[in-house]
Amino acid sequence: MKAAIFRGAGKIAVEERPEPTIQEPTDAIVRIVRACVCGSDLWYYRGITPHPEGSIGHEFIGVVEEVGAEVRTIKPGDFVIAPFAISDGTCPHCRAGFHTSCLRGGFFGQGVEGVAGQAERTRVPQADGTLVTVPGTHFSDEVLASLLTLSDVMGTGYHAAVSAGVKPGDTVAVIGDGAVGLCGVLSAHLLGASRIIILSRHPRRQELAREFGATDIVRERGEAAVEAILKLTDGVGADAALECVGTNEANQTAFACVRPGAIVGRVGVPHEVEIPAETTFYRNVGLRGGPAPVRAYLPTLLEAVLSGKINPGRVFDFTTDLDHVAEAYAAMHERRAIKSLLIVDRL
Known part of the structure; x- marks a missing residue:
């Protein structure tokens, strides 16, 4: 064969x-x-x-x-x-x-x-x-x-959303516009999120993300992306974040863009990722996820x-x-x- x-x-x-x-x-x-x-x-x-x-x-x-x-x-x-x-x-x-x-x-x-x-x-x-x-x-x-x-890939995107505790009416930030991130958008929509913000610079991926349920596109990266998400949420932050990349920058963005008490659903295979212990601790931000x-x-x-x-x-x-x-x-x-x-x- x-x-x-x-x-x-x-x-x-x-x-x-x-x-x-x-x-x-x-x-x-x-x-x-x-x-x-x-x-x-x-x-x-x-x-x-x-x-x-x-x-x-x-x-x-x-x-x-x-x-x-x-x-x-x-x-x-x-x-x-x-x-x-x-x-x-x-x-x-x-x-x-x-x-x-x-x-x-x-x-x-x-x-x-x-x-x-x-x-x-x-x-x-x-x-x-x-x-x-x-x-x-x-x-x-x-x-x-x-x-x-x-x-x-669909089960992995769904795992990110489930791990982050996405529920009806939530605002969800999706970090990553690859196939997993796009399936994360679809999963958040399936679970009832009312607002889905995805980080993407790629027109075709942005188009598909909107078709899957994304309501907002953020083209920035790093601190600029966090600022953009906070602006979209009146300074509050997202109710949940789906980390679908695995890089340190993607993880830091996910932790920083959510409101206090939120959970980051992580499914990107981590590569040299540092967990910001103090900032997540004092904001009660949680982390769940792994291989779906x-x-x-x-x-x-x-x-x-x-x-x-x-x-x-x-x-x-x-x-x-x-x-x-x-x-x-x-x-x-x-x-x-x-x-x-x-x-x-x-x-």
Whole structure:
């Protein structure tokens, strides 16, 4: 089979790899239909975060081809969404809703042979706890794109909003206009926020943010952005902030732009971030978030997509196939694309 292989910073190759096989009785083999490139993959591509050479990619949807002897809820022929984290669904952390910390879990795309999302097929450990079956068999390309976002990016934006405690009537600041930030806007809107302020300098991203529910665009950065948000909120600050970048500047902006008592929902993978202890302490500003437990949110978000309430697949503005995965990475790296989609096979 063909698979995307990470060969070092700036190097993504398509190579032939052995077909994955059942190794544990809790495994499943999935034929991948759609996959994509994640913003976190770019940290590896840019050489900022280390990644072992080998399989890469953690966002995919597909069709189950084979299951292990102990798999009970998933069967061959099922159309499934795979959250980016592997989880058994039964350990104490999974039962508490934090599947990304599963005691028997892990993550796709970490260099393990045959356990990655940018490939024609993959092995899914802990299939019962990880995979979610999608009812139905006939979906448009548009719906398939939205279903693909539920493997990570939409669930991550939603996690930021949930972690920040967004509720009806809130004013929410979204730091970051990438696919996660845009899904954060959509999530804040879904949770009832009445005013959504996003930091963005990119016209296409601003347009999509408004379509997703953003009411205000702030083009400034750093202290100037904080001043702009405070001005928009009559000096009070936002009721919640969604930090969807991971840089120190993005975090400092999020902490500074919210009112006393607010919570920052953080989902950007932190890189050299300093938490301002004194200023957050004296203003009672909280911090929650981390790797999104997408599996916990999937039932809610799946219903929202299938009912037509949300269409997060619109974050994909570059489409290619697996053979051209290197171009999919380059398009995002060069900010020619918000998010790249890979058509791997038909449903």
